[in-house]
Amino acid sequence: MFLEIIIVIILGCLAGVVTGITPGIHINMVSLLVVSSSAYLLNIFSLPSLGVFIISMAITHTFLDIIPAIFLGAPNAETALGVLPGHRLLLRGMGYEAVKLTVTGSLLGLILALMLFPLFIFLVPKIYESLQIYMGWILLAVVIYMILDERGLNAKFWAFLVFALSGILGIITLTMPNLNQPLFPLLSGLFGLGMLIVSLTKNVEIPKQNITDSISVGKWETAKSLFSGVFSGSLVSFFPGLGPAQATILGSQIAGKLKTYSFLILVGSVNTVNMAVSLVSLYTLNKARNGAVLAIKEIITAIDTNILILFVASILLASGIAAFLALYLAKLFAKIMEKVNYSFLCVSVIIFVALMVFYFSSWIGLLILTAATSIGIIPNLTNVKRSHSMGCLMLPVILFFIL
Amino acid sequence: MQEKNLLKIALISSLLGLLILYLISNIMQIKEYGAENIIPDNEDDFIKIKGVVSNVVDKEKVAVIKILQPKELTVLLFKKDNKTMPVKQGNEIEVIGKVNQYENKNEVIADKVRVVR
Numbered sequence: 001m002f003l004e005i006i007i008v009i010i011l012g013c014l015a016g017v018v019t020g021i022t023p024g025i026h027i028n029m030v031s032l033l034v035v036s037s038s039a040y041l042l043n044i045f046s047l048p049s050l051g052v053f054i055i056s057m058a059i060t061h062t063f064l065d066i067i068p069a070i071f072l073g074a075p076n077a078e079t080a081l082g083v084l085p086g087h088r089l090l091l092r093g094m095g096y097e098a099v100k101l102t103v104t105g106s107l108l109g110l111i112l113a114l115m116l117f118p119l120f121i122f123l124v125p126k127i128y129e130s131l132q133i134y135m136g137w138i139l140l141a142v143v144i145y146m147i148l149d150e151r152g153l154n155a156k157f158w159a160f161l162v163f164a165l166s167g168i169l170g171i172i173t174l175t176m177p178n179l180n181q182p183l184f185p186l187l188s189g190l191f192g193l194g195m196l197i198v199s200l201t202k203n204v205e206i207p208k209q210n211i212t213d214s215i216s217v218g219k220w221e222t223a224k225s226l227f228s229g230v231f232s233g234s235l236v237s238f239f240p241g242l243g244p245a246q247a248t249i250l251g252s253q254i255a256g257k258l259k260t261y262s263f264l265i266l267v268g269s270v271n272t273v274n275m276a277v278s279l280v281s282l283y284t285l286n287k288a289r290n291g292a293v294l295a296i297k298e299i300i301t302a303i304d305t306n307i308l309i310l311f312v313a314s315i316l317l318a319s320g321i322a323a324f325l326a327l328y329l330a331k332l333f334a335k336i337m338e339k340v341n342y343s344f345l346c347v348s349v350i351i352f353v354a355l356m357v358f359y360f361s362s363w364i365g366l367l368i369l370t371a372a373t374s375i376g377i378i379p380n381l382t383n384v385k386r387s388h389s390m391g392c393l394m395l396p397v398i399l400f401f402i403l
Numbered sequence: 404m405q406e407k408n409l410l411k412i413a414l415i416s417s418l419l420g421l422l423i424l425y426l427i428s429n430i431m432q433i434k435e436y437g438a439e440n441i442i443p444d445n446e447d448d449f450i451k452i453k454g455v456v457s458n459v460v461d462k463e464k465v466a467v468i469k470i471l472q473p474k475e476l477t478v479l480l481f482k483k484d485n486k487t488m489p490v491k492q493g494n495e496i497e498v499i500g501k502v503n504q505y506e507n508k509n510e511v512i513a514d515k516v517r518v519v520r
Contacts, residue, residue, distance in 0.1 A: 002428040006421075042515065048431065104404045107412060213406045222404070306431050313423035320417025323409065 001046070008045060008053040009314055013321045015053070016060025021329065023068050023188070023353060026181075027054075027061045028291030035298045048310055051296045055279070055311050056318040058292040059110075062272040063322035064329065066102040069192075070095055071333045072349050084386050085260040085267075087195060093207040095337065097215045099330035101261055102268030104222075107323050109229045109269025113277055114312055120234060120280045128238055128285060135239055136401025139246065142253050143394055146387065155384050162388040165375045166190055167395025173368050174396055181360040182368070188353050189372025190389040196346045197373065198380045206342040209334035217261045225262045228255035229269030237278040237289055244271045245393050252387075276315055283308050449501055452476065452511060453519065456494045468516070470496065477510040479503075495519040 019027050031054050034041065041050060070086035089098035147159045173182045217225075232251035236242035247270045252258055258266060278289045283303050288294035300307060337345075357365040372392075379386045454470030468478040468490060478498050490496055500513035 001432050002425055005424055005428055100404075100406060100409070104409055107409065107416065108404075111412070111416060217404070306427060309423065309427050310431065313420045313427060316416045316420030317424065318420075320413040320415075320420065323413035323416075327406065327410070 004045060004049050005052055005310070005314065006317075008049045009056045009317055010321070012053040012056025013060045013318055013325065016057040016318075016322065017064055017325055017329070019057065020061045020064025021067050023072065023192075023349075023356065026291070027058050028295075030057060031292045031295035035295045038299050047300050048307055051300045051307065052310065052314045054292050054295050054299075056314055058275050058290075059272065059315050059318045060322040060325070062275050063103060063106050063268075063319070063326040065271070066099055066268065067326070067330055067333055070098050071337055072345070084195065085263050088260055089264075090206060090209075090337075093210045094212065094215070095206075095209050096211050096330045096334045098264055099326060100213075101215065101217070101264035102271075103323050103326045103330075105225060105229060105265035105268025105270075106272035106326075107319055108222075109226050109233070109273045110276055110315070110319050112226060113230050113234060113273040114315065116230070116234070117277075117280065117312065120277060121284055124238055124280055124284045131235075132239060132401075135242070136398050139250075139394060139398050140402070142250055143391070143398070145253060146249070146385070150384055155382070158378065158382040159384045159388045162375065162378050162382075162384060163391035163395070165378075165391075166372075166389045167391035169368070169371055169375065170392030171396050171399070173392070176364065179361055179364055181365075185357045185361055185365045185369035186372050186392050188357065189369045189374075190376040190392060191386065192376075193350055193353060193369065193373040194376025194380065196350055197377060200343060200346050206337050206340075209337050211331050211334060215261055217265065221259070221262045222265060224255045225251075225258065225265040226269055228252075229266045230273050233270040233273030234277040234280075237274045238281050238285070239289070242397060243290070243393070244274045245390055246397065247274055249387055249390055249394070272319070279303075279308065279311055449499065449514075450511065451497065451499050453495065453497045456490055456492050456496055459490055459492060466490070468496070468498075468513075470498070477508070478513050478516070479510060480513040480516055490516060490518060 015030055016027070019030055034050060034054060038050060045053075066086065070090055086095070086098040086102075089095060143163065147156055147163060150156045150159045170186060173179070173186050176182065228251040229247075232247040232254060233244065236244070236247040236250070248267055251266050251270055252263065255262070255266060275290065275292065278293045281287050281289050282293050282297060286297075288297045296303075303311075354366065354369065357369050361368070376386075376389055378384075379389065452470070452472065454472035454476065456468055457471045457475065458469040460467040464482055466480045466482060468480065470476050470478060478500070495518075497517045497519055498511055498513045499515045500511040503510050503512050
């Protein structure tokens with residue numbers, strides 16, 4: 001069994017690399033594929049092994065998915081807020097360093113979260129019901145604070161407008177019937193294509209990417225990012241409708257003013273911690289809060305302590321492998337970026353994303369992409385925080401909890 | 404954090420994971436039994452057992468398989484979708500399931516049945 005587990009962890013990590021670096025392909029799709037093929041796969045692997053494959057893939061994905069977000073400007077829900085700070089570093093020739101910062105957040109945040117697992121397992125059943133009542137109001141308070149935090153009445157107005165427009169678009173998109181992969185056009189437009197179009201108009205050129213080890217974040221700044229990332233990433237993993245995007249906003253408010261480097265550590269830690277700690281929801285509440293954990297629940301109907309320990313150990317091994325892979329692939333991407341004309345790359349990514357959106361979501365998806373891109377350009381032009389565009393997910397969730 | 408320190412932490416995490424995996428996989432390993440070794444204390448234990456099929460009664464919702472191990476043992480397989488059993492007399496099969504006591508006799512309620520040959 002030990003050898004079988006090692007093999008599935010390696011296969012899971014490889015699958016996570018593919019899903020992580022390919023925009024538009026999400027672990028939920030592969031997890032669903034595993035569930036539908038489980039009858040055949042159980043002739044080859046045991047039940048726990050299939051669960052280990054999914055969790056290894058999911059954890060690796062959270063380490064790697066920042067790479068297309070930073071180098072290609074093609075984020076997903078989990079990395080959307082990391083695009084702008086990551087892109088800033090890319091424009092300074094430090095794309096690799098940006099990835100290294102998120103890997104730092106992912107690895108250290110994950111280790112910290114795993115150490116806190118016994119505490120989570122003890123606390124979650126006790127506080128879940130009472131916290132759920134206040135969750136909507138907490139998020140509303142965070143949003144109001146973020147808007148009021150903008151300097152000047154003009155900026156506050158634009159921040160509110162971006163939040164409201166993206167929120168309305170989010171509600172329309174997420175409630176649209178028969179729409180496949182609604183998040184892909186929504187978030188690609190709001191956070192990816194908007195930025196790429198602005199880069200094209202400004203004739204941005206990506207400078208030579210340096211593979212350096214020069215960025216140093218103070219211990220206190222790192223600790224602040226990690227603890228707020230672990231706290232917010234864990235908190236939202238227990239509730240329906242919340243994910244790393246909302247956790248990043250919550251975490252950034254808890255941590256206070258974060259510089260670019262610390263923010264990237266936060267983004268990395270929230271993303272990975274959220275995935276790992278969602279296992280606690282499954283173990284204590286028997287509730288699945290994301291696609292990967294739902295797939296595990298479909299395959300392994302009941303998680304006992306032995307299975308949980310197996311998953312934790314698999315996460316430790318997969319995270320070690322994923323950290324190596326992320327740093328290696330980031331170096332590869334950095335070298336490739338030097339040889340590619342950035343304007344050509346931007347146009348290629350825009351066309352690729354548009355084609356993927358059309359493939360998954362047809363003409364409606366393209367319409368959403370266009371609307372989202374139009375809204376996504378506003379923060380660039382008005383100098384308000386891009387995070388207000390997260391209204392696309394925050395507003396539906398706030399209304400879900402409050403109404 | 405410097406890259407070399409990050410890689411050191413990644414290596415330690417991997418090794419720790421490997422160690423825990425080795426220990427937990429030994430605990431979780433389903434033990435292979437012979438029919439004569441199953442004792443009443445094994446009730447509710449998950450076991451693995453191989454044997455040659457001596458008789459199959461294939462009903463709508465359950466298949467009752469008798470295997471020779473060489474001692475005869477009854478295996479019950481509750482079917483999820485009423486399909487005909489692919490197991491025939493003479494097949495060697497591997498069964499993973501839970502031990503059950505019925506009328507003072509051991510039987511196995513199968514989770515998984517695999518035809519070896």
